[in-house]
Amino acid sequence: MKLLPHWVSRPALIALLAALAVLAVLPKALGLSVYVQNLFTETFLFVAAALAWNWMGGYLGQVSFGHSAMFGLGGFVSGRLLLAPHLPFPLAWIVGGLLAAAYALVWGHPTLRLRGPYFSIATIGVGEATRLVMTYWEEFTGGSSGLSLPITPGLKSELYWWGLLVMGAVVAASYALRKSTLGLGLLAIKSDVDAAADVGISPTLMQDIVLLLSGFTVGVCGAFYASYQNYIEPGDMFGFRTSISFVLMAVIGGVGTILGPALGAVIFVILRQYLIGSYPQLYLGIYGLLLIVVILFEPLGMVGLFFRVARRFGLVRPEVQAKAAVGGAASAREGGVP
């Protein structure tokens, strides 16, 4: 089959298409309740956002605690475009994503010269500064009273398929970024930025490209979230909690992998849904606990746990795990292969 680039594995492509097809007919076939269907929609959204965060945090090893800046910006730009010029929502999402990407580049181009914890600390500053400015910029965000979006009947249910589309595109993009020749360069940068530069890679350019893509995608997710919620508020959209939830999803699922952040997002949405009604603040606490357990015992998260169990039962060969760890915790542990 010459249609596909050599790095696309046919089983992976078929699995993705099959999963998308099943999910596409699921609500009609099973007659899902509105509640469950909305839960799916939220999951799609967070899977996309967690994967986009993972391009920075997992592939490049640049852990950002400031992705709420792009999430919020995408949401509010799109919200404003839906309110005043009454753009159709897919167009508003794309414009929101583009502005979020541009903003990401503005703060990212200088800060991406920092590596590791120094970059992470800088992103906390960026996220919090953005939140403060946006909270006081009432003409744009409506201040602390937020922004109510026009209500379109039937939109919330339609968003299920839009969410599926966005998620499918982001999963495919994650795969392409990871497996193509570009992905090899990203992992080289993650492992040793100076050695990568010495064989001809431009770390600045590569990191800017990835941040641009990540910022755009998270911006679109923010815009999607705005359409889904119909009401957005800067303290929530730009909040540190939003940033940290992307980090948590990716790390608990398995940073640097594709399945990991997706899995982490599913767990995040389910946990939140169960706990938010009874203990509104507890779900982040439980997530924090999970995070500690993961970092202490299984740095590759759920995916690492899966491989450990599979190896115990002789289902995979030992070297498979090493391969899965590529781009994962391998380099996080001071260069040792787990």
Added chain:
Amino acid sequence: MSVILRAAALSKRFGGLKAVDSVDLELNQGEILGVIGPNGAGKTTLFSMIAGSIPPTSGRVLLEGKVISGASPRRAVRAGVVRTHQIVRPFQNLTVLENVMVGAIYGKARPVGARERALEVLEFCELRERAPQMPGGLTLASRKRLELARALATEPRVLLLDEVIAGVNPAEALQMADLIRSVREKRGLSIILIEHVMPAVMRLSDRVIVLDAGKKIAEGKPQQVVRDPGVIAAYLGESASATEAAAREAESTPTPASGSRAATRPTPPSNPTPFSTPKKDPGERQ
């Protein structure tokens, strides 16, 4: 013989310290040029400037008349100058093959056929059967060959080798020396070699330059250079240079180099003799 690479009055100053002080250097086509000198003489700094990793404070590096210094390592690599690192730096999260593929893809921005080219280089460096392994499991000698393979995959014309022999056992050292020779013979590269293992430098190099305290103090055929009084002084320290200077004064044949050097070198050199096998670098973990 034509000059392929030329460094003109290259200097690097770190604050008050002149790490490299106005060094001129010429590398001929197909030549192996050895760079020796005591620790801290500025050899690696010189390499970093030629490879574009750090910009020179003054002076420039020209590859066939075109300036390649002062921009980025990428510019140097695209032009055809690539370096290896004294302390091996494989990408720990990539397989041996993928490590070399990174060089093959990004060296000349040519992703097509990178896998095949990487395999060919691995074959050349006798690492073919290690291709699917992670670099963490390789011996130091193999990791040094991987470092070389990754550099070769960028298809350079000038190769800068930073201590690729030091730290390995004698048999592996011979193997590496053969490999370096065949890089020149079979791939037609010109090579600059920093090395502490003196027998290897003497046998491999066509020409040697000696750095001390950032300055070039000698240049010539290996056999001439090791007999140079200034070089002996740099390696053996002031006392030797003082006694020699005294001896020479008695013969009334003053050499300005060794005389001025005794005054400007307050600390004794850490490498006591040019012919000793070198100490292991702290970073070379095995």
